[in-house]
Amino acid sequence: MTETPKFTNRLAKEKSPYLLQHAHNPVDWYPWGKEAFDKAVAENKVIFLSVGYSTCHWCHVMEHESFESEEVADIMNKFYVNIKVDREENPGVDKMYMTYVQLTSGRGGWPMSVFLTPDKYPIFGATYFPPDDKHGRPGFKTVLKRVAQMWEANPDTLKENATDTIEQLRSYAEQSGTGSAAMDFSKITSSVYEHLESSYDSKQGGFGGAPKFPTSCQFAYLLDYHHYMKKEGKKQAQKALDMVLFTLKKIAHGGIHDHVGNGFHRYSTDDQWHVPHFEKMLYDQAQLLSTYASAYKITKDDFFADTMRDIIKYVERDLQHDGGGFYSAEDADSYPEKGATKKLEGAFCVWEKSELTDILGEDDADIFSHHYDVKKNGNVDPAQDPHGELEGKNVLIERSTASETAKQFNITEDQVNDVLNRCKDKLWALRLEKRPKPHRDDKILTSWNGLMISGLAQAAQALQDPKIGQLAEKAALFIKNNMYQADSSTLIRSYREGPSSIEGFLEDYAFLIQGLIDLYETSPDEQWIEWADQLQKKQDEVFYDSKNGGYFSVAETDKSILLRMKDESDGAEPSGNAVALKNLLRLGQALEDHAMIDRAGFTVTSFHSMLTKYPFAMPALVSSYMMYDKGVKQVITSGPLDDPTVKEFHRLVNETFLPNKLLVHAQQGSFIASKNPTVSTLTNQDQKPLVHICENFTCGMPMETVEELEKSLQ
Known part of the structure; x- marks a missing residue:
């Protein structure tokens, strides 16, 4: 057991669930802000910046191994000013330093660990560190001591190098500027398709190997590409559609889909969509909902309709605030049973074969186990279980169709479906009764709610179900009533036990505006378009680069950020500029606002260099470019x-x-x-x-x- 720390650090006053998780660490944590910056300058100390989020598995691992350790904390408190940032609450900080870590180390992820000069210039950065040296690589304690020694010996050299690094970052950020040659629309769009087609996994779906993420931006691009190329009679159109539809079915059949509790986990650690990291993120539910809605509109295949309803059931039941907004996530780790003292990854979701027989009865358990590939000794490859937490456990995955299962047991497909549904109901009831639910990150983010409003609106359109549209309306009203300052048209980034003090970023405005336009199309109440217009004007005022075009991610008034950057590449979510471009085109057309259309054109050309060189890294922006080109x-x-x-x-x-x-x-x-x-x-x-x-x-x-x-x- 970890010793009780001698004090409660400053994070206890914060609202972020992630920061609150660290409030009782022996580390003397500070939130991102003036108090920490002033202390670092006054004492000439290096800043250790740790960025993560509350449902991040490896963030929990590093906390348990290092931040709960008195030995590690003593080193951190002696030599550093230690700052914790919730990357979901403050994406501007995360974006700048993550760009630095990715460019200097070749990889990124969370937890992110960055050492900064007292003036916040980056010295060195990486992701997760184990506490001790291992396999010839330095552990966290060694890194802490080495950086402190380097700072004491050569602070001026480190400052100079860090300043040069920021200037290089500035140059990198500006390289997406307007080029001299005209953009070749056909070449840009085709190159994205060719990149995805070349990395497509024809056996399991998705693009590339393990780990596999549900890359909704790529799916959306391919569906758009299919539509435009089909009208032009291009042969690639059908392949683009087929890749998406096949992948969506593999994902829905896979272990990344919670077959008992509904919704989708973050990603799979293998290449078969089988063993996930078990956290569930709102932005994944939102974007997958939009994608399945598009697939259903194209095919009218009830499979996609059922998957939409599955996602909606999960978010309405487990992620919805009483007032209508949606919470951010559920954790990967949880206690396996009531009274347990150690959380395990996936404990809420996995099953032992004998356990299923006890709960379901032998006959139903046999059918269920065959259908979902349940094995006596578990179905998880040890390579996907580095901590041994899933030994003997089964992650449900549909290896058989209902028809194949029916043939195996000499029953009808209807009987198979009846058994599966009956079993899932029993297993869900047992989960609720016997297993503590995973931690829920109950902050409400404007940007992710904007994505969810879009997903619900598009699902309501596809299924012609006004009740789904009402869920979207409730979420929009929650943001308007709780996270919007009408007198200044300003959005607030997050809400938990009241609105935070952090104002919205580009993605908050862009994603919400998109959601409001989608909501208006679903049910033509003009309050949504009028609010979208107000938000667009504010977005232009705060984030638009009138000199070079495009939108900065953070406001110029945020002096804690050394460098304002523009998002053009997609991550787990589409880039803010990609969504902003579509919003300008749609709103500009709706309101016959030629200034918006001009800003859309300037935004396209502002990313000329990146669109020409690396279009495959920004499929959402290329999708928006297709809308711009086609009208x-x-x-x-x-x-x-x-x-x-x-x-x-x-x-x-x-x-x-x-x-x-x-x-x-x-x-x-x-x-x-x-x-x-x-x-x-x-x-x-x-x-x-x-x-x-x-x-x-x-x-x-x-x-x-x-x-x-x-x-x-x-």
Whole structure:
């Protein structure tokens, strides 16, 4: 057992669950802020910056091994000013130093460990350190002592080198600037497709080998590419679609999918989507929900509809605040049973074969075990279990189809599905009764809720289910009522027991604006478009680079950040600039705002160099570029909203996969009509239901029937 520390550090006053997890470490932690910076300067001490998040497995490992150790803490407290940052609460800090770590070490991840000069310039950085030297590599205690010795011996040299590093980072950040040659649209889009096609795993789905992530930005790109190339008759279109559909089915069948508790884990450690790191992140649920919605719109395959409902069931049940917003994540680690003293990864989710027989009865357990590949000695490869926490355990994975299982047991497919559903209900009930639930990171982030609003809105469109749309509306209202300062149009980054003091970043504005536009299309309440317009103006004011185009990730007023950077590459989420570009195009078209369209064009050219050299690293930006190149197809309906024909117009548009569409309803005296002269002229006096398709601010002839509209959308 770890000794009780002699004090509670400053993190006890914070709201972040991640910082609170470290509040009782013997390390004298500080949050990111002036108090820590002033102490480092006054005492001429190196800053040790540790960045992670509350549901991060390896963050927990480093805490247990090092930050709970009195021996390690003594070294840290003697030589360093120690700062903890929740990367989800303060992505600006994480982005800058993660870029540094990736460029200097060739890899990144969390926990991130960076040593800084008292002025916050990086000296050295890496990710997880074991506490002791191992396999010829220095452990954390050795690194702490060496950096302290180097600082004491040559502080000026380290400062000079750190300053040079930041200047190199500045140069790196600026290299995406406008180039002299025109961009080749076909070459850029094709190169992304070719990169993905060459790394595609035709046996297991996904791109590349282990570990495997559900790369939603790549899926979205390929679905967009399929749509545009199909219309041009390109043979690659079908392959792009097939890669996504096959991968989505493999993911849903895999162990990365929680077959009992619903939703998806973060990623799989193997190449078969089998053994996950068991944390569940809101942003994965949100983006996968959008992706499965698109797949369903294209195929009308009920498998994708069922997967959408599975994700929604999970987030509504386990991640929703009473007021409508959505929490951030659930942990990978949990106690295996009530009264246990040590958390294990995946303990809430895995099963022993004998346990299933006891719970389900022998007959049902046999069918269930066959279908989900349950083995007597467990089905986890020891190579995927470095700490031995999954020995003898089974991670459920569908190795058989319902038809194959039915054939194996000489029963019908309906009987198989009845058994599987009955078993899953029993296992979920046992989980709740016998197993402590994993820690839930209950902070609410504006950006991730924006993604969730989009996912729910698109699912509501695909399934034509207004109850799903109401979940999106509740989340939007939660943010508006709790995380938005209307007098200054300012978003707040996070909420936990009240709003935080951290103002929103680019991704908070961009992701929420996207969600509001999607929400308006789902149910044409103009409050969402009007709020989106207000947020877009604020985003332009705070983050837009009027000199070079594109958007900075952090506000100029944040003086704690040494270097303002622009996101163009995708990570677990799409880049802020990629989403911002689509928002400018869609809002600019909806409100006939030519300044927005001009900013969209300037944003495209601002990333000329990166789009030309490394487009495969930014599929979301290339998707937005495709929308820019092809133009927005604006579908404008008019007539009473409750008219059956108008409803059918909306149903058809929302059920159809059109990556560059914008659905607008023309109403006299409305906000959109007051901004958009074209929409204003289409608010017909006799209230006869009509629909127009408009591109480049020019509208085609009116259509009166759903059949006419359907032909025009093909």
